[in-house]
Amino acid sequence: MRVVARNADYTKEYNRKLVLRLLRHQPLSRAEIARRTGLTRASTSLIAAELLNDGLVREMSPVANPRGRTSTPLMLCPEAGYAIGIYLNRDGCSAGLVDIGGNIIVSNEIRMTGEGDKLEPLRQVIQQLSQTEGVQRERLLGIGISAPGPLDGESGRILNPPRFDLWHQVEIGPQLQEATGLPVFLANNATCLASYHCGRPESYGSSNFLLLLVDSGVGSGVISKGKVLKGAGYFTSELGHTTIRYDGRPCACGNIGCLEEYAAIPKLLNGTGFHSWKELVDALDSDPEAVYLMAQEAEYLSAAIVNLTNLVRIDSVLLAGDLLYGAERIMPLIERRVNRRCLSYGCQPIRVYPSASVPGIRILSAADMAFDRLLRI
Amino acid sequence: MRVVARNADYTKEYNRKLVLRLLRHQPLSRAEIARRTGLTRASTSLIAAELLNDGLVREMSPVANPRGRTSTPLMLCPEAGYAIGIYLNRDGCSAGLVDIGGNIIVSNEIRMTGEGDKLEPLRQVIQQLSQTEGVQRERLLGIGISAPGPLDGESGRILNPPRFDLWHQVEIGPQLQEATGLPVFLANNATCLASYHCGRPESYGSSNFLLLLVDSGVGSGVISKGKVLKGAGYFTSELGHTTIRYDGRPCACGNIGCLEEYAAIPKLLNGTGFHSWKELVDALDSDPEAVYLMAQEAEYLSAAIVNLTNLVRIDSVLLAGDLLYGAERIMPLIERRVNRRCLSYGCQPIRVYPSASVPGIRILSAADMAFDRLLRI
DNA sequence: ATCCTTTTGTTAATCTGATTGACAAAATTA
DNA sequence: TAATTTTGTCAATCAGATTAACAAAAGGAT
Numbered sequence: 001m002r003v004v005a006r007n008a009d010y011t012k013e014y015n016r017k018l019v020l021r022l023l024r025h026q027p028l029s030r031a032e033i034a035r036r037t038g039l040t041r042a043s044t045s046l047i048a049a050e051l052l053n054d055g056l057v058r059e060m061s062p063v064a065n066p067r068g069r070t071s072t073p074l075m076l077c078p079e080a081g082y083a084i085g086i087y088l089n090r091d092g093c094s095a096g097l098v099d100i101g102g103n104i105i106v107s108n109e110i111r112m113t114g115e116g117d118k119l120e121p122l123r124q125v126i127q128q129l130s131q132t133e134g135v136q137r138e139r140l141l142g143i144g145i146s147a148p149g150p151l152d153g154e155s156g157r158i159l160n161p162p163r164f165d166l167w168h169q170v171e172i173g174p175q176l177q178e179a180t181g182l183p184v185f186l187a188n189n190a191t192c193l194a195s196y197h198c199g200r201p202e203s204y205g206s207s208n209f210l211l212l213l214v215d216s217g218v219g220s221g222v223i224s225k226g227k228v229l230k231g232a233g234y235f236t237s238e239l240g241h242t243t244i245r246y247d248g249r250p251c252a253c254g255n256i257g258c259l260e261e262y263a264a265i266p267k268l269l270n271g272t273g274f275h276s277w278k279e280l281v282d283a284l285d286s287d288p289e290a291v292y293l294m295a296q297e298a299e300y301l302s303a304a305i306v307n308l309t310n311l312v313r314i315d316s317v318l319l320a321g322d323l324l325y326g327a328e329r330i331m332p333l334i335e336r337r338v339n340r341r342c343l344s345y346g347c348q349p350i351r352v353y354p355s356a357s358v359p360g361i362r363i364l365s366a367a368d369m370a371f372d373r374l375l376r377i
Numbered sequence: 378m379r380v381v382a383r384n385a386d387y388t389k390e391y392n393r394k395l396v397l398r399l400l401r402h403q404p405l406s407r408a409e410i411a412r413r414t415g416l417t418r419a420s421t422s423l424i425a426a427e428l429l430n431d432g433l434v435r436e437m438s439p440v441a442n443p444r445g446r447t448s449t450p451l452m453l454c455p456e457a458g459y460a461i462g463i464y465l466n467r468d469g470c471s472a473g474l475v476d477i478g479g480n481i482i483v484s485n486e487i488r489m490t491g492e493g494d495k496l497e498p499l500r501q502v503i504q505q506l507s508q509t510e511g512v513q514r515e516r517l518l519g520i521g522i523s524a525p526g527p528l529d530g531e532s533g534r535i536l537n538p539p540r541f542d543l544w545h546q547v548e549i550g551p552q553l554q555e556a557t558g559l560p561v562f563l564a565n566n567a568t569c570l571a572s573y574h575c576g577r578p579e580s581y582g583s584s585n586f587l588l589l590l591v592d593s594g595v596g597s598g599v600i601s602k603g604k605v606l607k608g609a610g611y612f613t614s615e616l617g618h619t620t621i622r623y624d625g626r627p628c629a630c631g632n633i634g635c636l637e638e639y640a641a642i643p644k645l646l647n648g649t650g651f652h653s654w655k656e657l658v659d660a661l662d663s664d665p666e667a668v669y670l671m672a673q674e675a676e677y678l679s680a681a682i683v684n685l686t687n688l689v690r691i692d693s694v695l696l697a698g699d700l701l702y703g704a705e706r707i708m709p710l711i712e713r714r715v716n717r718r719c720l721s722y723g724c725q726p727i728r729v730y731p732s733a734s735v736p737g738i739r740i741l742s743a744a745d746m747a748f749d750r751l752l753r754i
Numbered sequence: 755a756t757c758c759t760t761t762t763g764t765t766a767a768t769c770t771g772a773t774t775g776a777c778a779a780a781a782t783t784a
Numbered sequence: 785t786a787a788t789t790t791t792g793t794c795a796a797t798c799a800g801a802t803t804a805a806c807a808a809a810a811g812g813a814t
Contacts, residue, residue, distance in 0.1 A: 006387070007388065008385075009772095011384065011800060015382045018380060031761075042764075068759085071763085150720065159722040231686070232585035237689070243684055244620075255719070306620065312608040341633075343630055346532075347609070383800095385770045443782085446780040446781050447790090
């Protein structure tokens with residue numbers, strides 16, 4: 001066990017990051033920062049002066065208070081930092097340059113053929129994005145990559161994605177790090193989305209939630225006490241492989257009866273008259289089969305959510321992916337089932353919400369990892 | 378979000394606790410502490426001087442090194458701190474006074490009738506234990522209580538334990554805190570045992586493990602990254618209520634098909650010729666039914682463990698309770714099933730071990746919470 | 755208008771911790 | 785015996801936050 005002691009350097013860095021994190025999602029005056037952090041106003045002033053000097057923060061126009069002197073809010077300069085967000089999928093990727101204010105400056109789509117060096121197109125697009133005018137090299141903080149699992153976020157390696165052969169066993173992290181000299185952060189789609197929602201109003205103020213990404217598979221990202229839930233070896237949650245049928249169908253993962261085998265949209269619709277979740281939702285008021293299938297989907301998901309929440313209590317579930325369409329129909333079904341069945345001694349009931357539908361969220365959430373890790377304390 | 382800044386006070390306290398934690402389980406020289414913490418030798422010396430002065434630490438006789446000057450190891454004084462550990466069960470409790478070196482100084486058993494003030498006997502035994510000769514009041518650090526779940530460790534309230542009516546809804550934490558003026562820490566048996574194993578050789582060096590306590594119920598304690606896994610509201614894991622049969626028997630918790638309904642020993646043995654786990658184990662070589670039942674038990678437990686490890690990857694499972702008897706027979710059964718079915722991209726296989734069988738472990742693990750929390754950083 | 759109160763933001767002096775760099779102490783090796 | 789290695793201590797220094805004072809900027813009371 002190597003544990004590091006604290007010293008003045010650490011203290012300074014910690015407090016600086018603390019202030020930056022506070023300013024990440026809203027502007028605050030020096031006095032307000034002092035109140036929220038427990039720092040004295042004097043210390044806050046010193047830190048603010050340094051951040052102003054470094055060009056990370058700027059003063060906004062003064063704001064009147066109910067009583068007393070006006071305060072001048074500080075805001076994070078959007079141009080204080082940039083990151084490149086890359087969203088990988090089966091046959092290509094979307095990539096974009098994002099500033100720390102959450103604006104996509106430029107973006108790009110690439111299709112991949114699978115021939116030659118798979119990383120070459122990525123290197124090119126990164127090269128191109130990082131030469132965007134007005135972006136100084138030293139302001140480019142890192143590269144965030146959102147990819148379908150399974151992968152090893154720590155070593156930056158994509159493992160053995162089913163139906164995703166293109167990227168089989170590619171050490172994307174180290175290789176891009178090598179090529180660009182920038183830190184690379186890799187996470188699966190759902191974890192990436194979950195991480196993006198944390199601390200934002202889009203997550204309804206919760207810092208203990210499950211993000212459930214249902215489309216051709218079932219992905220999960222769990223935020224517990226404001227941090228991505230990670231186990232040994234930085235393995236992140238795979239709710240898609242919770243067993244919900246002990247005598248069920250075999251899954252590619254080697255187990256049987258996995259949630260994904262039932263709740264992934266193609267699996268749910270297999271053998272029915274529906275070809276997409278949208279089609280099913282649109283038929284809800286006319287076709288009893290649609291109603292039945294949605295109830296089934298809610299049943300499958302709820303079974304897995306109950307198992308999760310009995311292990312790591314969450315207070316809400318955010319739906320993402322196909323389920324966003326007609327979310328208001330399935331939300332109460334899941335909510336009722338989950339709360340009826342989970343242990344809940346003295347806890348608030350679990351709420352189900354739609355996740356944020358922000359334009360470009362796939363690129364934004366990927367890039368966000370780079371910002372988040374660099375402000376991480 | 379209230380997040381506190383760091384200052385010199387924090388730094389000092391952090392480093393002091395860091396050193397004390399390092400010395401908790403083995404003696405180390407100043408130079409070795411410096412190497413492990415990253416502190417300079419000078420700082421380590423200063424901290425050590427203070428700890429020596431406070432009587433928390435003492436010097437051992439010098440030890441020769443392969444080369445260079447001899448080093449004088451520092452050890453935590455066993456009498457540096459004491460805690461009272463209380464293990465509650467259905468009809469009474471065991472209580473003991475424990476020193477920080479892990480020695481039980483005095484202990485006591487109480488039977489409870491359920492009449493009158495349930496807390497009065499506890500107050501008396503605490504009073505009595507805390508007046509043990511040679512124990513200064515200011516060295517008594519707290520009271521740790523290990524109880525069958527469910528309970529709310531944070532508010533110190535026992536909730537609604539099935540088959541445990543005596544303690545229904547008792548606010549044991551605040552009440553004993555009020556009566557004694559000491560901090561009170563409450564956790565369920567399994568969590569308490571898990572926490573005790575963490576950081577000790579008894580947990581085989583792991584800091585990501587599940588402790589599975591199987592007897593009349595199924596309790597679980599998960600240690601992830603060296604800390605007890607807690608969700609929102611400080612809810613701890615309840616693997617006993619993972620669904621392993623979607624069409625199974627109703628459980629007292631309101632769900633159906635919970636692990637506990639199948640794997641708790643009385644449930645497993647119900648309707649068989651066996652009256653205890655020991656009887657079953659002893660019959661393994663002569664009675665095929667015993668073999669079948671043990672395989673069943675392994676099957677049930679494995680199903681739940683797989684679900685757990687797909688959410689929060691662990692590297693080992695420690696068996697406690699009845700399963701300790703004949704553990705070497707069931708261990709490989711569980712190990713094989715779990716590793717065959719869980720996601721394990723690039724991870725080491727999960728190992729199953731017996732938990733420590735230390736005399737008085739119930740009292741020790743309860744008391745340990747008080748020590749642990751006070752050294753917690 | 756003027757004073758009082760409240761709140762914000764700044765400043766210089768101070769405090770408190772770890773670090774630096776030197777050194778003595780205690781052992782082994784050449 | 786001298787050189788080397790490692791441990792542990794000391795005084796001087798450094799680097800942060802804090803303290804306590806103050807000026808600045810508003811609103812409300814007289």
